[in-house]
Amino acid sequence: MKSNFKVFLKGIIDVSPLMIPVVPFGLIFGVLAIDIGFTPIETMAMSLIIFGGASQIVLLQLFSGGASSLVIISSVGAVNSRHLLYGAVVSEHLSDLKLIWKIIISYFLIDQAFAISNEYLKKNKDNNRYFHLVGGGATCWVIWQSTTFLGIILGAAIPEKLGLSFAVPLTFLALLVNDFRKFINVIVIIISGLVATFGYNYIPFKAYVIVAAFAGLFTAMILTTKNKRI
Amino acid sequence: MSNWALILYCGLITYLTRFSMIALIKKEMFNDRIREILSFVPSAIFPAIIFPAIFINDKGLFEIDDNPKILAAIIAMVIGIFSRSIIATIFSGLASYWFLIFVV
Numbered sequence: 001m002k003s004n005f006k007v008f009l010k011g012i013i014d015v016s017p018l019m020i021p022v023v024p025f026g027l028i029f030g031v032l033a034i035d036i037g038f039t040p041i042e043t044m045a046m047s048l049i050i051f052g053g054a055s056q057i058v059l060l061q062l063f064s065g066g067a068s069s070l071v072i073i074s075s076v077g078a079v080n081s082r083h084l085l086y087g088a089v090v091s092e093h094l095s096d097l098k099l100i101w102k103i104i105i106s107y108f109l110i111d112q113a114f115a116i117s118n119e120y121l122k123k124n125k126d127n128n129r130y131f132h133l134v135g136g137g138a139t140c141w142v143i144w145q146s147t148t149f150l151g152i153i154l155g156a157a158i159p160e161k162l163g164l165s166f167a168v169p170l171t172f173l174a175l176l177v178n179d180f181r182k183f184i185n186v187i188v189i190i191i192s193g194l195v196a197t198f199g200y201n202y203i204p205f206k207a208y209v210i211v212a213a214f215a216g217l218f219t220a221m222i223l224t225t226k227n228k229r230i
Numbered sequence: 231m232s233n234w235a236l237i238l239y240c241g242l243i244t245y246l247t248r249f250s251m252i253a254l255i256k257k258e259m260f261n262d263r264i265r266e267i268l269s270f271v272p273s274a275i276f277p278a279i280i281f282p283a284i285f286i287n288d289k290g291l292f293e294i295d296d297n298p299k300i301l302a303a304i305i306a307m308v309i310g311i312f313s314r315s316i317i318a319t320i321f322s323g324l325a326s327y328w329f330l331i332f333v334v
Contacts, residue, residue, distance in 0.1 A: 017316040049241030069231040077243040082275045087251025089268045095257040106249035169283035172276040174319035177310035185273040192274050193281035200282045209278045216274025
């Protein structure tokens, strides 16, 4: 069994490629928040307390559009509801841990760390395998906080024309590279993408993410059952 | 509601989405069938973030003509399928996007 520190380090190394697009994402968030009228301390607090990139951008979008607090909070919840599924997936590997560890690890259960550690947790059965998730999450935490801070300072010096927001979908696309080779996954990807795109303006409270996810999972459920009968 | 209360509530609800399943689900609840379906979670969620970010513009409108993001995403996807590399996928996507908006 590897030492805790080595597993933690492995998490850091595995998640690093995914940190590249987090840099522009964090900058954009910092710049936007100040632009909309949040104070630097409030902006920093958002990254520290919420620690969820996509939902923080949604918060800004709705806030600047004058949405009510209730709409903003429920939208943030809807966008982040995908963590419920992440939690369900990783909980199997964390069930023997003390409550205090569950409380700490929950804070670090973000997209990138989940994507990377999900693979690791499936392949490893060591008792300390959860350190991988902590390593990945902590790395993302450092990058997210420091780029938010830089965004606050640099402000308008970053040209909007660069289209850095495109780095966000690219990150998630890169996380699916292995799934594009599997037939059922491709169908699930297409169904989820279509439901999200066409539901974007019609599903209330930005809940299109979770609606699309369940449409995708339902598709997977049907297709995998059929496969077995044949 | 003050900005601070808003931030705290958003943080609280976000944390609960992360913590609740980890706290509630027990190992015994898993079987191979559930594991199999849960293995599709990334494929089911990530496209819901990818597709709207590519096809829907800042104003919430569907945009398919004159949208360099579509071609850039396709290039990134093809590179990703062949290279299986996360870095190559991201860089090829950004590079082709910049090529399309600044050069072409």
